[in-house]
Amino acid sequence: MTTPLLSIKGLTKAYPGVVANDDVSFDIGPSEVHALLGENGAGKSTLVKMIYGLVKPDSGQMVWQGKAFTPSDPKTARASGVAMVFQHFSLFDALKVSENVALGMENPPPMRDLARQIRRVSETYGLPLDPNRTVGDLSAGERQRVEIIRCLLQDPKLLIMDEPTSVLTPQEVDILFKTLNKLRAEGTSILYISHKLEEIRKLCDHATILRLGKNVGECVPAETSARDMAEMMVGDTLQTPTRSTEKAGDVVLDVSGLTLEPTNPFGTTLKNVHFTVRAGEILGIGGVAGNGQDELLAALSGESLTWPDAVKVKGQDVANLGPNARRERGILAAPEERLGHAAAPDMTLTENALLTGAIREGLTNRGFVNWTAANNFAKSIIEKFDVRTPGTHVAARALSGGNLQKFVIGREVLQRPEVLVVNQPTWGVDAAAAAAIRQSLLDLAAEGAAIVVISQDLDELMEISDRFGALNEGRLSDIRPAAGLTVDEIGLMMGGAHGMEVASVGDQKQEGASA
Amino acid sequence: MDLSAINPVLLIASLMVAATPLLLAAVGELIVERSGVLNLGVEGMMIIGAIAGFAISVETTSPMLGLIAAMVAGAVLSLLFAFLTQFALANQVASGLALTLFGLGLSALMGRSYVGIKPPAMAKLDLPILSDIPVLGPILFSHDPVLYFGIALTAAVYWFLKKSRAGLILRAVGESHDAAHALGYNVIRVRILAIMFGGACAGLGGAYISLIRVPQWTEGMTAGIGWIALALVVFASWKPWRVLLGAYLFGGINVLQLNLQAAGIAIPVEYLAMSPYLITILVLVIMSADKSRAPAALGRTFHASQ
Numbered sequence: 163m164t165t166p167l168l169s170i171k172g173l174t175k176a177y178p179g180v181v182a183n184d185d186v187s188f189d190i191g192p193s194e195v196h197a198l199l200g201e202n203g204a205g206k207s208t209l210v211k212m213i214y215g216l217v218k219p220d221s222g223q224m225v226w227q228g229k230a231f232t233p234s235d236p237k238t239a240r241a242s243g244v245a246m247v248f249q250h251f252s253l254f255d256a257l258k259v260s261e262n263v264a265l266g267m268e269n270p271p272p273m274r275d276l277a278r279q280i281r282r283v284s285e286t287y288g289l290p291l292d293p294n295r296t297v298g299d300l301s302a303g304e305r306q307r308v309e310i311i312r313c314l315l316q317d318p319k320l321l322i323m324d325e326p327t328s329v330l331t332p333q334e335v336d337i338l339f340k341t342l343n344k345l346r347a348e349g350t351s352i353l354y355i356s357h358k359l360e361e362i363r364k365l366c367d368h369a370t371i372l373r374l375g376k377n378v379g380e381c382v383p384a385e386t387s388a389r390d391m392a393e394m395m396v397g398d399t400l401q402t403p404t405r406s407t408e409k410a411g412d413v414v415l416d417v418s419g420l421t422l423e424p425t426n427p428f429g430t431t432l433k434n435v436h437f438t439v440r441a442g443e444i445l446g447i448g449g450v451a452g453n454g455q456d457e458l459l460a461a462l463s464g465e466s467l468t469w470p471d472a473v474k475v476k477g478q479d480v481a482n483l484g485p486n487a488r489r490e491r492g493i494l495a496a497p498e499e500r501l502g503h504a505a506a507p508d509m510t511l512t513e514n515a516l517l518t519g520a521i522r523e524g525l526t527n528r529g530f531v532n533w534t535a536a537n538n539f540a541k542s543i544i545e546k547f548d549v550r551t552p553g554t555h556v557a558a559r560a561l562s563g564g565n566l567q568k569f570v571i572g573r574e575v576l577q578r579p580e581v582l583v584v585n586q587p588t589w590g591v592d593a594a595a596a597a598a599i600r601q602s603l604l605d606l607a608a609e610g611a612a613i614v615v616i617s618q619d620l621d622e623l624m625e626i627s628d629r630f631g632a633l634n635e636g637r638l639s640d641i642r643p644a645a646g647l648t649v650d651e652i653g654l655m656m657g658g659a660h661g662m663e664v665a666s667v668g669d670q671k672q673e674g675a676s677a
Numbered sequence: 678m679d680l681s682a683i684n685p686v687l688l689i690a691s692l693m694v695a696a697t698p699l700l701l702a703a704v705g706e707l708i709v710e711r712s713g714v715l716n717l718g719v720e721g722m723m724i725i726g727a728i729a730g731f732a733i734s735v736e737t738t739s740p741m742l743g744l745i746a747a748m749v750a751g752a753v754l755s756l757l758f759a760f761l762t763q764f765a766l767a768n769q770v771a772s773g774l775a776l777t778l779f780g781l782g783l784s785a786l787m788g789r790s791y792v793g794i795k796p797p798a799m800a801k802l803d804l805p806i807l808s809d810i811p812v813l814g815p816i817l818f819s820h821d822p823v824l825y826f827g828i829a830l831t832a833a834v835y836w837f838l839k840k841s842r843a844g845l846i847l848r849a850v851g852e853s854h855d856a857a858h859a860l861g862y863n864v865i866r867v868r869i870l871a872i873m874f875g876g877a878c879a880g881l882g883g884a885y886i887s888l889i890r891v892p893q894w895t896e897g898m899t900a901g902i903g904w905i906a907l908a909l910v911v912f913a914s915w916k917p918w919r920v921l922l923g924a925y926l927f928g929g930i931n932v933l934q935l936n937l938q939a940a941g942i943a944i945p946v947e948y949l950a951m952s953p954y955l956i957t958i959l960v961l962v963i964m965s966a967d968k969s970r971a972p973a974a975l976g977r978t979f980h981a982s983q
Contacts, residue, residue, distance in 0.1 A: 216861075236861030237861045248859060252853075252855075252856035252859040253856060254848075254849050254852040254856060254857075255852065255853070256848075256852050256972070256973060257845075257848065257849065261845055264842070265849050265857075265860055265862075266860055
């Protein structure tokens with residue numbers, strides 16, 4: 163066997179109150195795509211920060227190509243050949259692409275040469291990018307390209323990617339995987355952190371699974387089922403959401419002829435959207451991000467007001483009512499963006515619970531807040547939805563993505579909605595938490611609520627929805643029963659009425675985004 | 678009213694003198710704010726520079742030593758702010774206000790025995806031939822060295838921010854300290870150096886008032902120039918040349934309105950006195966209507982977690 167590129171031996175790192183990594187050991191071979199798997203809080207990020215020199219281990223050692231490796235800061239790590247693409251991009255919005263790249267290099271060439279190099283590398287790897295654009299104007303996928311190109315310009319031997327696909331559209335994921343495969347073929351090793359198991363099965367040669375800071379197993383992803391890997395991550399058998407077979411009731415939500423101009427300049431116009439949802443039914447809405455999902459949620463939640471009679475609940479017109487008036491009528495929503503839209507980042511969980519729960523939970527009295535009741539409401543969300551947090555006084559920002567998502571969904575579910583609209587309910591959430599969230603949606607439907615789930619995760623939609631439709635450029639396809647739909651049929655629905663154009667729709671989006 | 682009493686050549690020459698303290702303080706604060714720190718203590722650092730420079734040059738009879746002492750005093754006072762905000766993680770607005778109040782009080786205490794004394798005069802940079810050119814000579818070539826230093830500093834700061842790698846790092850730190858930290862840059866060190874630069878510039882600006890522009894010491898003699906400098910940085914959209922323009926505009930209208938007052942023009946003094954503020958702000962607001970914006974991390978406390 164060849165010497166591994168990087169051997170990790172018994173790495174341990176403890177923070178006050180929590181052991182982030184406990185005696186973790188594994189090897190990364192040359193030209194290997196190595197997956198690091200684990201739930202939120204399993205210690206993946208801490209481990210890669212130690213490799214990148216941002217965090218010093220308490221004990222244990224790393225061996226890089228046969229020599230001891232103790233990076234004291236990211237500069238030494240980069241000098242050895244480690245490069246990292248961060249989960250939350252380490253980019254500067256107000257600076258140009260070339261300036262951002264220069265900041266991540268030890269000895270950048272003069273700006274003009276650097277711009278030429280960026281063009282060359284971006285074309286070689288199929289990641290088109292203009293070095294003179296300001297990063298703040300780029301899409302999430304293009305921003306990630308900036309990070310990747312910044313790494314590639316330094317000829318890394320090991321590229322660390324921390325949850326790279328959580329912000330990408332499926333088309334962008336495909337492009338990314340092509341780039342990574344090309345890098346592997348050229349001899350670069352990749353340490354790939356994710357909890358999207360299907361991606362890992364497609365891409366990675368080897369996987370190490372972390373649970374609560376410990377290495378609990380290794381596997382070859384292509385030969386292991388996603389379910390087995392998920393169970394290794396969770397350390398328990400995974401609960402598959404179970405669906406009751408209750409008959410659907412009367413029509414609760416009736417959307418007809420919904421046309422809506424977007425509020426932000428990069429949005430999509432909704433064009434003549436029709437659908438109905440019955441009591442006890444879950445309608446799944448798929449489609450590539452940016453095809454009108456945000457606008458649909460806004461129209462249903464009351465953030466955007468629409469023409470009379472476009473949105474009716476139990477026969478009553480609600481199209482001209484704001485969010486609070488709709489909440490009074492039992493129409494609740496959980497938007498996609500957790501920090502800043504679904505929750506106020508710097509406010510405590512109690513305050514966040516109050517923000518949407520005040521009306522239906524009776525948390526205010528003549529303009530005065532009943533803090534005891536608000537706190538109890540927040541506590542009950544934390545208990546019933548297994549939100550892991552020290553208490554209700556914690557700021558929403560301090561929760562991990564999965565925990566905050568459980569809180570946000572739980573907050574709406576516990577208000578006994580009659581209509582619930584959720585966008586990307588399990589985005590960036592680990593397998594166990596995602597299963598819990600889906601189960602809670604199914605339970606809510608079983609109690610007679612009408613639910614609209616907007617998601618880009620087709621597996622999720624097939625698992626929980628009764629009927630399925632897809633948004634494409636602001637138009638909604640015909641709604642069809644979810645049971646028995648094939649992947650090809652779904653692809654057709656996502657391509658709109660023009661036939662099989664799934665791929666080209668994605669390509670147009672790419673061009674549009676980089677134009 | 679006798680407008681012919683106003684000599685345009687002298688007017689331009691004196692507006693450059695009037696603008697220099699403001700320019701120095703504002704250029705320093707520009708660097709501080711570009712690194713993501715809002716130091717409201719400019720007024721305090723200026724007045725400390727004014728008294729330190731005055732006292733040292735009286736004691737040593739060397740104006741040059743006085744100017745150096747003023748820069749050191751401003752930088753030392755700014756270190757107090759740096760300690761409070763960068764290590765003790767105190768609120769920047771409150772710390773800056775405290776710095777101003779502290780500086781005003783301390784300077785009054787230090788300056789008690791210097792009231793009514795005349796400081797040694799700063800030699801003008803006398804360039805033979807050049808300074809004898811009619812019109813251009815008095816305007817461009819017969820000033821004190823500090824005035825030229827201020828213009829050179831503006832150019833240097835422009836080059837530093839636009840072209841140098843250190844300037845790029847400074848801007849990066851001011852844009853997103855978390856990202857800069859993740860890339861391995863020492864955010865705290867960059868910010869402390871920026872704060873000290875700002876302190877030194879403010880100190881020099883203060884000493885320019887007490888040694889050259891007014892030559893004497895009076896309590897609170899900076900009279901709000903530090904606050905104008907703070908506003909100037911914002912209205913100049915954090916761009917060095919606009920700071921220079923704004924400072925000269927402010928200085929110019931100030932000198933002009935004083936001349937108009939002396940000429941006995943029939944506009945109430947109050948309107949004349951407020952005109953420099955109004956016109957400077959108006960011009961810079963119109964200019965800042967482009968898409969330039971504040972450094973994203975301005976005023977936010979950085980703490981390297983984990």
